[in-house]
Amino acid sequence: MTQLTDFEKYVIEQKGTERPFSGEYVDHDAQGLYLCKKCLAPLYKSEHKFNAHCGWPAFDDEIPGAVDRTLDADGQRTEITCHQCGGHLGHVFEGELLTDKNIRHCVNSVSLTFKANDDKDLADPVEKFQLATLGAGCFWCVEAIFNSLKGVHKVKSGYSGGEARHANYDAVCSGRTGHAEVVHIEYDEDEISFSEILEVFFNSHNPTTLNRQGNDIGPQYRSVIFAHTDQQVIEANKMINKLHEAHVWPEPIVTEITAFQTFYEAESYHDDYFAKHGEQPYCQMVVKPKFEKFKTQFVDKLK
Known part of the structure; x- marks a missing residue:
């Protein structure tokens, strides 16, 4: 805010x-x-x-x-x-x-x-690929999920929603910088649509818990969509309304929809964290169960 x-x-x-x-x-x-x-x-x-x-x-x-x-x-x-x-x-x-x-x-x-329209923060720097920027809790798990999807070219962990001077892991983890942990996704719209990305997004975390995913608590773990276009806003609102009408979740969805401004890349040691550190306790207890559940739900979308 x-x-x-x-x-x-x-x-x-x-x-x-x-x-x-x-x-x-x-x-x-x-x-x-x-x-x-x-x-x-x-x-x-x-x-x-x-x-x-x-x-x-x-x-x-x-x-x-x-x-x-x-x-x-x-x-x-x-x-x-x-x-x-x-x-x-x-x-x-x-x-x-x-x-x-x-x-x-x-x-x-x-x-x-x-x-x-010519604001560099709203411009899409990638001609071939579309962009999506999503927060759904700890970015280690979210990165692993989206990296496994057909049509996704690249996924980078990072921070959005705050200012550059605070965009580092230690500061963001304090919960006081305004950033959310996010993934910045480049995807081929000919292979996967934004609505399909949203389907995975809403099925891979709990969008009804405010500033929290499991034991990860704080505004940096909030459920958020940083929209790059007004069409993404329309599709996100449409998806949320559809989920509410279907009573998919027992509580109201609190996912924030905010205009994308700037993405700050996370430190390089976060890259492919689950793939590189799968035996780490947090990965075993938190990331792996979510990732395995996701793979059974979206078999047809996996690379």
């Missing part, structure tokens, strides 16, 4: 409103994604934005599953909030005939942050 200023807390957490024509995104017209200021979940595409001349940023659509609606207590207006963190965005209005979609999300600029 982003550290908020007092004014940001007033708007996002206490449902306040910024003054009209005072926000930085009122007349903003760059190409990219608008994210939740608090949790960085992608909410709107730049093509959703239009000038409503109302004093606040206006959007006539949203990324599917990203925005929730709740009728105000007085029954007069409908509040919109971030689906992931519940942060207040503003209100939604219909029937104004301002665009063909006939809807206006009136959003506080302070509730948003923006990532341009």
Whole structure:
């Protein structure tokens, strides 16, 4: 979660409103994604934005599953909030005939942050392969699982969600840096889809335990998807809704969906850790049972 200023807390957490024509995104017209200021979940595409001349940023659509609606207590207006963190965005209005979609999300600029399409942190450096960045507990186990999948070209353990100066194993293990232990996956979309990767992801860890996987406790072990594209956000939300509807888990899924910003590679001794240190006690007690269970579930997807 982003550290908020007092004014940001007033708007996002206490449902306040910024003054009209005072926000930085009122007349903003760059190409990219608008994210939740608090949790960085992608909410709107730049093509959703239009000038409503109302004093606040206006959007006539949203990324599917990203925005929730709740009728105000007085029954007069409908509040919109971030689906992931519940942060207040503003209100939604219909029937104004301002665009063909006939809807206006009136959003506080302070509730948003923006990532341009040409932002190097959002760019895909690999032409042939797609990228996925996932956290599902200790990366030793997650790396072993995804390395064994057909269509996966490369898996690298590392850290996302925090700042560079703290991106090292000892600091991240303290649970105070904001990073999650993640795997950075390069995959061939002709052989394996992102939805198939998500299927493996949700079947290889417990997505209902907050900041915990088994005996590994702390925010560095949180269940998280760092989305590289808005399509990944859509597919992740779709998968979570499908799992909820099927009652696959007895408790609600708490997997965080956040826009990818930066990946920091873990120290080289973490590479292929399970393959190299399979007899180590942690690998025997934790990694091996999960890996063996995974192999029986996904025989058709193994290399």
